[in-house]
Amino acid sequence: MIKKLLIFVSISFIGANTFAQNREREYKITINDKDSTTNAIVDAKLKIAFFQVYPKFAQADGYRTKRNVVLDLVTEETPTIQAKAGEIKVNSQWVKNKSQKKIQKEMFTALSKNWVSYSKEKHKGYELTFISKDPNLDPTVRKKLIATYFEIYPTLVKTFNDKSTHDVLFVVDTAYKAVAEASGNRILFSAGYMKAHPTDIDVVTHETMHIVQGYGYSAGPVWLTEGIADYVRYKYGVDNVGSKWSLPDYNEKQSYKNSYRITARFFAWLEQNVKPGLIATLDQQLRAHQYSEQSWAALTGKTVDQLWEDYSKEPQKISLAYSSKK
Secondary structure, X not given: OXXXXXXXXXXXXXXXXXHHHHHOOOOEEEEEEXXXXXXXXXXXXXXXXXXXXXXHHHHHHOOOOOOEEEEEEEOOOOOOEEEEOOEEEEEOOOOOOOOHHHHHHHXXXXXXXXXXXXXXEEEOOEEEEEEEOOOOOOHHHHHHHHHHHHHHHHHHXXXXXXXXXXXXXXXXXXXXXXXXXXXXXXXXXXXXXXXHOOOOOOHHHHHHHHHHHOOOXXXXXXXXXXXXXXXXXXXXXXXXXXXXXXXXXXXXXXXXXXXXXXXXXXXXXXXXXXXXXXXXXXHHXXXXXXXXXXXXXXXXXXXXXXXXXXXXXXXXXXXXXXXXXX
16 A cells, blocks of 8 residues: 555656655755654655745745754644745644645745745736745834835836746845845845834835846946946936935046946947947847957947047036936
8 A cells, every 4th residue: 555655656656756855955854753753655745845844934934044954844843834944844744645736835835934934926917925034023014115106117028028027025134234136036135234223215226237148148348237237227216206215427537447326327328329238238138148348349339448438528418317216
């Protein structure tokens, strides 16, 4: 009977096992069954549930979530499943005869209890999952972050890359000490930064542009990627005035390689004085891995250094307008 059941389990879980094998390089699970009350079938289900659920939890959980996890089968500590980063406890009596779907659902429920809040919203074909690990996150800030996503992200997708994901994850993390970062479809926000700068809502515009960019590795220099993202924030941001965000005046110590706002102002100048649509074209080339230093001359007739020299001679030849909610 056991042999027949094992064959059935193996056939039923073949798709999930393939998924698990792909994740095993990044994540590791050790299953401890101190009382030997379960069997190989339960262990197989738990392992599959782990690789289906935990990597997604780790991505959503935020900064430096543990990749190596110990799963203990217990009798008293929990009636079902208790879980946190790096540690899972499963009631050995509860798990017997539970379906794969039920185990996975309960494991995710247990892991999500580590977050202060978890929600999903959908609007016109776009979805946003919002996770906060900050018990003191201002509800108004949370509301504005979500509203900015639904207002700006669809526009960026349609304008720059209609193949971008429509499913994005926001995580506000107390352990993350920078400002924000985008990776895959996730944007990680610093809880400390958002508390100190509650009006800087257009950090969403900058970071969601990184999702839209989706250049992958070795597509182009970092200064170009970040310059484009800040140029997009300037052009499409919802309330740059409210956050007192602006492009800095030119000075002779600057370089186009300074990145972010300095590069973004240069790009705004290029759009107005050299070639409208230049930045969108460079964005397309980067995504297709067709960008090179020769791209500037091919598109404008001048190298980027020559263009910067022109800019340095007439940096005031630009009209800047900033978005405002007032």
